[in-house]
Amino acid sequence: MDRDAFERRLGVLLAVIAGLLGVLALRLWQVQIVQGEYYLRLSEENRLRVTPIAAPRGLIVDRRGRPLVENRPAFTVAVLPTEFRHPDGEIPVLSRILGVDPAEVARKLNEARARPFAPVPLRRDVPKEVVAAVEESRIDLPGVVVEAEPVREYPYHELAAHLLGYVGEVSEQDLRAFPHAGYQPGDLVGKAGVERAYDQYLRGQNGEIQAEVDAQGRVVRNLGMVPAVPGDTVVLGVDLTVQQAAEAALGDRRGAVVALDPRNGAIVALVSHPSFDPNLFAAGIPASAWTRLVRDPGQPLLDRALQAGYPTGSVFKVVTASAALDLGIVRPDTQFYSPGYYQVGGWTFHEWKALGHVDFIDAIAQSCDACFYELSRRLGADRLAEYAHRYGLGRPTGVDLPGEDPGLIPTPAWKERRFRRPWYVGDTLNMGIGQGYVLATPLQVARMMAAVANGGDLVTPHVATEIRAPGGRVVARIAPPPGGEVRLSPEALAVLRTGLRAVVTRGTAAAIQIPGLPVAGKTGTAEAPHGKPYAWFAGYAPADAPRLVVVAVVENAGFGAEFAAPIVQRVMEAAFGLSPAGDPRP
Amino acid sequence: MSAAVARRLLRNVDVVLVATTFALVAFGLVMVYSTTRAGPRPLAFVHSQLLHLAAGVAVGLVILAVDYRVFARGAKWLYLANLVLLAAVLVLGRTSLGAQRWISLGPLGQFQPSEFAKLAIVLTLAKHLSDRPGPYESLRDLLPFLVHTAIPVVLIFRQPDLGTALVYGAILVGMLYAAGARQRDIALLGLGAGALSPLLWHLLHDYQRRRLLVFLDPSLDPQGAGYGLIQSKIAVGSGMLWGKGLFEGTQNVLRFVPEHHTDFIFSVVGEELGFVGAMVLLGLFLLWIARGVRIAALARDRFGALSAVGIVSMVAFHVFVNIGMTVGIMPITGIPLPFISYGGSALMTMLWATAVLVNIGMRQRKILF
Numbered sequence: 013m014d015r016d017a018f019e020r021r022l023g024v025l026l027a028v029i030a031g032l033l034g035v036l037a038l039r040l041w042q043v044q045i046v047q048g049e050y051y052l053r054l055s056e057e058n059r060l061r062v063t064p065i066a067a068p069r070g071l072i073v074d075r076r077g078r079p080l081v082e083n084r085p086a087f088t089v090a091v092l093p094t095e096f097r098h099p100d101g102e103i104p105v106l107s108r109i110l111g112v113d114p115a116e117v118a119r120k121l122n123e124a125r126a127r128p129f130a131p132v133p134l135r136r137d138v139p140k141e142v143v144a145a146v147e148e149s150r151i152d153l154p155g156v157v158v159e160a161e162p163v164r165e166y167p168y169h170e171l172a173a174h175l176l177g178y179v180g181e182v183s184e185q186d187l188r189a190f191p192h193a194g195y196q197p198g199d200l201v202g203k204a205g206v207e208r209a210y211d212q213y214l215r216g217q218n219g220e221i222q223a224e225v226d227a228q229g230r231v232v233r234n235l236g237m238v239p240a241v242p243g244d245t246v247v248l249g250v251d252l253t254v255q256q257a258a259e260a261a262l263g264d265r266r267g268a269v270v271a272l273d274p275r276n277g278a279i280v281a282l283v284s285h286p287s288f289d290p291n292l293f294a295a296g297i298p299a300s301a302w303t304r305l306v307r308d309p310g311q312p313l314l315d316r317a318l319q320a321g322y323p324t325g326s327v328f329k330v331v332t333a334s335a336a337l338d339l340g341i342v343r344p345d346t347q348f349y350s351p352g353y354y355q356v357g358g359w360t361f362h363e364w365k366a367l368g369h370v371d372f373i374d375a376i377a378q379s380c381d382a383c384f385y386e387l388s389r390r391l392g393a394d395r396l397a398e399y400a401h402r403y404g405l406g407r408p409t410g411v412d413l414p415g416e417d418p419g420l421i422p423t424p425a426w427k428e429r430r431f432r433r434p435w436y437v438g439d440t441l442n443m444g445i446g447q448g449y450v451l452a453t454p455l456q457v458a459r460m461m462a463a464v465a466n467g468g469d470l471v472t473p474h475v476a477t478e479i480r481a482p483g484g485r486v487v488a489r490i491a492p493p494p495g496g497e498v499r500l501s502p503e504a505l506a507v508l509r510t511g512l513r514a515v516v517t518r519g520t521a522a523a524i525q526i527p528g529l530p531v532a533g534k535t536g537t538a539e540a541p542h543g544k545p546y547a548w549f550a551g552y553a554p555a556d557a558p559r560l561v562v563v564a565v566v567e568n569a570g571f572g573a574e575f576a577a578p579i580v581q582r583v584m585e586a587a588f589g590l591s592p593a594g595d596p597r598p
Numbered sequence: 599m600s601a602a603v604a605r606r607l608l609r610n611v612d613v614v615l616v617a618t619t620f621a622l623v624a625f626g627l628v629m630v631y632s633t634t635r636a637g638p639r640p641l642a643f644v645h646s647q648l649l650h651l652a653a654g655v656a657v658g659l660v661i662l663a664v665d666y667r668v669f670a671r672g673a674k675w676l677y678l679a680n681l682v683l684l685a686a687v688l689v690l691g692r693t694s695l696g697a698q699r700w701i702s703l704g705p706l707g708q709f710q711p712s713e714f715a716k717l718a719i720v721l722t723l724a725k726h727l728s729d730r731p732g733p734y735e736s737l738r739d740l741l742p743f744l745v746h747t748a749i750p751v752v753l754i755f756r757q758p759d760l761g762t763a764l765v766y767g768a769i770l771v772g773m774l775y776a777a778g779a780r781q782r783d784i785a786l787l788g789l790g791a792g793a794l795s796p797l798l799w800h801l802l803h804d805y806q807r808r809r810l811l812v813f814l815d816p817s818l819d820p821q822g823a824g825y826g827l828i829q830s831k832i833a834v835g836s837g838m839l840w841g842k843g844l845f846e847g848t849q850n851v852l853r854f855v856p857e858h859h860t861d862f863i864f865s866v867v868g869e870e871l872g873f874v875g876a877m878v879l880l881g882l883f884l885l886w887i888a889r890g891v892r893i894a895a896l897a898r899d900r901f902g903a904l905s906a907v908g909i910v911s912m913v914a915f916h917v918f919v920n921i922g923m924t925v926g927i928m929p930i931t932g933i934p935l936p937f938i939s940y941g942g943s944a945l946m947t948m949l950w951a952t953a954v955l956v957n958i959g960m961r962q963r964k965i966l967f
Binding site: 017018019021024025026029030032033035036037041043044047048049050051052055132236263283338513 | 670674773775776823828831832834835836837838839868871872873876878880883884887888891894895903907910911917918920922925927954
């Protein structure tokens with residue numbers, strides 16, 4: 013094509029574009045000049061009000077669809093700042109009817125100054141009498157509205173409270189930290205547990221009503237509405253029956269229980285005690301109740317299953333045994349002699365019982381400290397630490413719950429940095445039996461046992477397994493890939509599993525026989541900073557093809573075999589349908 | 599580069615185009631401030647927009663420093679890199695549900711490859727059209743260019759981003775026409791796209807379908823998807839001749855107009871600055887486009903001329919569809935208003951496109967004295 017033809021076509025192109033812009037200009041003339049008066053009237057003459065429609069939060073259900081968290085219809089009294097023109101007169105009346113401190117009302121109104129058109133919730137879940145009182149005083153209270161807003165309900169109260177979490181008004185930090193998450197001041201959001209971790213799915217999307225109101229703030233007519241989109245349902249791997257059994261088995265004692273599926277990391281039960289009732293938070297927790305929870309020496313808000321590192325005691329021998337077997341330091345028939353103490357460098361380490369001559373399998377089964385002191389000394393701290401890291405200890409498991417504690421696996425270099433003191437051989441011996449500086453969460457221990465049970469995969473523990481839209485369509489499946497591999501020789505693993513089975517058949521935990529269900533595991537009795545030792549048991553079943561790992565820890569109780577192993581037994585009986593009350597699963 | 603050459607290049611900088619561009623950008627910053635100043639940090643959005651402006655100008659200067667034909671030489675790589683980026687959105691976007699047009703860059707924020715892709719397609723298509731200069735005597739001769747454009751469009755449609763995909767159609771048609779394709783063949787392409795639309799319909803999200811249906815018949819859903827459209831028209835119309843005054847708009851403060859700082863920013867222009875302000879803005883766009891067409895006419899080679907046409911087509915289509923949507927004569931498709939809407943990727947793309955235009959003008963065939 014020649015240049016002239018090209019320039020002709022450019023002329024046509026420019027003319028077409030100019031024509032299109034001309035169409036826009038004509039349309040703007042029509043809308044702004046011809047119909048301008050009409051639109052101006054629509055925008056100004058009537059008072060327009062936009063009120064949000066609270067989206068019902070999504071449900072949280074257990075693996076068989078039984079709801080663990082629901083919503084209950086309720087009313088919220090809120091104030092529209094633009095229509096609330098006589099605060100000095102209205103606030104006292106309002107705070108008397110609602111039973112809210114006048115200073116609190118003033119503070120909330122002040123915080124909402126940046127968004128004068130959004131209603132400010134003053135009190136949620138108000139009783140019917142209060143709703144009636146507000147409606148009666150309507151003429152004295154312009155700008156006060158009563159909105160239907162569902163309230164969160166936790167039908168099982170303290171059950172699984174740490175796992176489920178609770179809701180609260182979005183904090184200023186959250187608003188600043190996630191400016192694009194769509195949170196508005198006054199919104200209820202998840203603050204802990206699943207409520208927080210899956211808030212983006214659970215919260216849904218608020219709708220709004222746009223209405224024309226008269227001078228008294230009465231709605232003349234609704235102009236438009238965007239319906240609320242209810243939140244998605246979060247399906248957990250938790251089995252309510254197993255959870256209930258675990259809660260009952262732990263009882264009033266302080267401690268934690270974790271049950272998970274070693275094949276995929278799905279958490280089947282997660283208990284932390286003392287607990288709290290998330291219903292307290294559902295409509296905004298009163299300051300006094302909050303102070304009580306925070307000041308309680310039992311720390312009920314702390315999730316002991318994953319937010320606290322405990323000394324593990326002999327449960328750690330799983331790591332020591334793995335290292336010694338994998339590095340060829342010990343064989344199943346290696347003979348040990350325990351006189352009831354162990355001497356090194358002029359120090360004497362006592363143990364719980366003089367076992368005499370034992371082989372390695374019995375050393376595991378009887379939890380022979382002297383035998384493991386000897387192995388630890390030969391392995392050294394750095395190799396012990398390496399195998400502990402391989403089992404995922406000393407770092408978060410990546411569970412889908414907030415606030416996880418990484419635990420602690422000490423090394424000589426760490427001690428030097430932290431305390432400016434050298435590492436002694438005694439530190440190595442303590443480490444090899446899970447004492448001294450070693451700290452791990454029950455969840456980390458559960459994952460370690462899962463790796464033993466499944467042949468070496470470090471599964472990623474997760475409470476949620478599926479997200480479903482309100483209609484039931486699956487929005488997302490949650491199946492996090494394993495966080496790594498332990499990389500243990502198959503022979504070493506086989507010997508270890510033989511030893512863990514012997515713990516239950518003839519060792520320290522021989523008391524917890526379950527007919528028809530071969531269990532393997534390891535007891536632990538960890539010296540506590542104050543009071544009696546922490547009792548541990550970490551086990552899996554069936555021993556030959558494990559489908560469930562259960563870990564229990566009881567604070568200041570005594571022997572693991574006596575206080576923790578029976579808890580694990582009851583959880584397993586419930587999970588495998590062997591208890592009188594249960595039915596068969598999983 | 600000798601001093602004489604440098605002087606000649608500088609003399610050929612289209613000062614009017616540059617000035618118009620900065621006038622548009624300034625206009626945009628004021629409107630972004632007007633629409634986002636409510637809240638605890640009134641300058642947060644303007645600040646982000648200024649950062650992207652600085653990045654856009656800096657890279658724009660680099661573009662001016664090299665001869666634009668470098669894009670012709672690197673066209674193959676540009677095309678491939680572009681496809682990789684678009685595919686990356688599909689893969690990486692999958693993890694963050696519902697936000698698949700974006701790739702997160704951590705602290706640097708997010709960027710939207712489909713914006714940059716528009717410019718990449720203009721340049722690579724211009725190269726392709728100058729490698730196969732025609733004459734194009736049948737629809738078959740146009741097929742390679744159709745495929746060239748269709749591959750990225752398919753990737754974008756998977757996201758799915760209807761508006762951006764349509765922009766590619768406009769770019770293709772504008773460039774094919776300027777390149778000398780027969781009008782009959784271009785018309786046939788349009789018919790073909792129309793025949794494909796039932797299939798495209800199937801690929802759209804529900805909300806996109808609702809928006810299109812509402813455009814065809816607003817009474818269909820006056821309380822749902824029609825809501826934004828009605829509010830936008832009220833905002834624009836209530837501005838009347840002179841507007842309610844800068845920062846005096848009420849519709850957007852009331853949150854009645856959705857996405858008022860991005861796609862619907864023009865409804866605030868109309869409300870606050872009235873018909874007069876809207877005409878000033880349209881005038882600036884027309885001037886910008888006319889200068890772009892002039893550069894196409896003066897360009898020293900086919901690649902430069904067709905690149906200029908592609909850039910002009912892109913901007914013109916954005917302006918028409920975006921403003922048309924706020925006054926109810928175009929469907930709601932989610933296309934930003936060039937230089938004005940809040941959004942870093944779009945602003946930078948437009949600035950770079952302007953830099954390419956100026957570059958082509960600097961190295962034009964006639965030396966003007």
